Amino acid sequence: MEDPLVQIGAQIIPFFLLMLMGFIVGTTIESNHYREIRKREAQTRHLPTISFRRPPPSWQITSTALVHGNTVVSIDYFKRFLAGLRAITGGRITSYESLLDRARREALLRMKASAIENGFDAIVNVRLETARLANSSRNGQGTAGVEIFAFGTAVKLAS
């Protein structure tokens, strides 16, 4: 029979390592990502990106295309643990807020980048779709990650 202290330790130590790693790595990646997002948003802010279904009547459109951007994100151990505790008490799952915020903005940025690259002048009818990726290792019960898909109609205008 194993010493119960050893057993408890064997459970606690990996947990703390995972928490610590999740916190340090997760926080570093997040702050780097936010810095990059803000930089790229400043670079692409000249491109009109609007959610109206139709372009303004004054626009003279010469060509259109579907543009899209996609991100798939997962969550670090620390954030997942925090969210698990929140599932007990209720309230804002703050650890997910920044994650999904980043994912949405990244998807929009990728969509805008693709429009700029192809010489378009604006994007109309922008939509966001979210899909949960089921965790196959937990019989589809858990969430392995979330996909955010941004899409819209890119237009070229007669100059």
Added chain:
Amino acid sequence: MEWEPSDLPENNVTDVHPLRELGLLLVGIGGATIVLTLVLAFFIDGVVRFLPAEWEARAFSGLWEELDPVSDDRQGASQELLDRLSLHWQENPYQLRLFVIDAPEPNAFALPGGAIGVTRGLLDDVESENELAFVLAHELGHFERRHHLRGLSRSLALGLVFGAATGGSSGTLLTEWVSNVTQLGFAREHELEADRFGLGLVVAEYGHTGGAADFFEKLPETGAGAIHRMAAWLATHPVSPERIAALKRVARQEGWRRHGELTPLYLNAEPR
């Protein structure tokens, strides 16, 4: 139409430090769990005391058979010793039954319904009848205090609280630790109570407490390999020196004779 570019509003993320969030949640949930479990355990303790032993015996009859008892030629003599000890416990409501389990670790346990299991390892290790008598009397102490039932109902209380807290789905690591640690706390207190009662029975039978603590005194001395073997025992049972000291203190308070002639363990002399 004029186009005025603007930055995205940064209003989607609550400004709270994740570590602060973690601390608040852990303290809140941990505190609530502890309070709830204690309240529940308190009520269950109150009810369990009044559960008639006959109900218990009927509900749990045959439980011991599931532990796979083996036939051992020391079983009869041990049962006889147990019956002799139980004569000193006048209010005994149980039909006591002793069975032997094929395990090398020295251990004994009380099961609901009045069954006491002892391992072969225990029967191999004891050197005098007094020593075995104390182990059995200690288990009788668990019956007298109804610890065996409280253990069950406390696990039930913990199960209920954690089931409610986690939505009955996730057996997270956290819940396991809390239940391990609290069970350990209950168990230690119970062991000391059972010791006190058991020692009283031993004195009633032999007139002195000699030999009673021999079993615990052996535990730390049996060497490094054996310490590992004893781990399961030590976990729920308080560390031996502490426990021996408690036994001595009780003997002194009650004015019991600490030394006397040890009754030989005739059952070990029989061929196996």
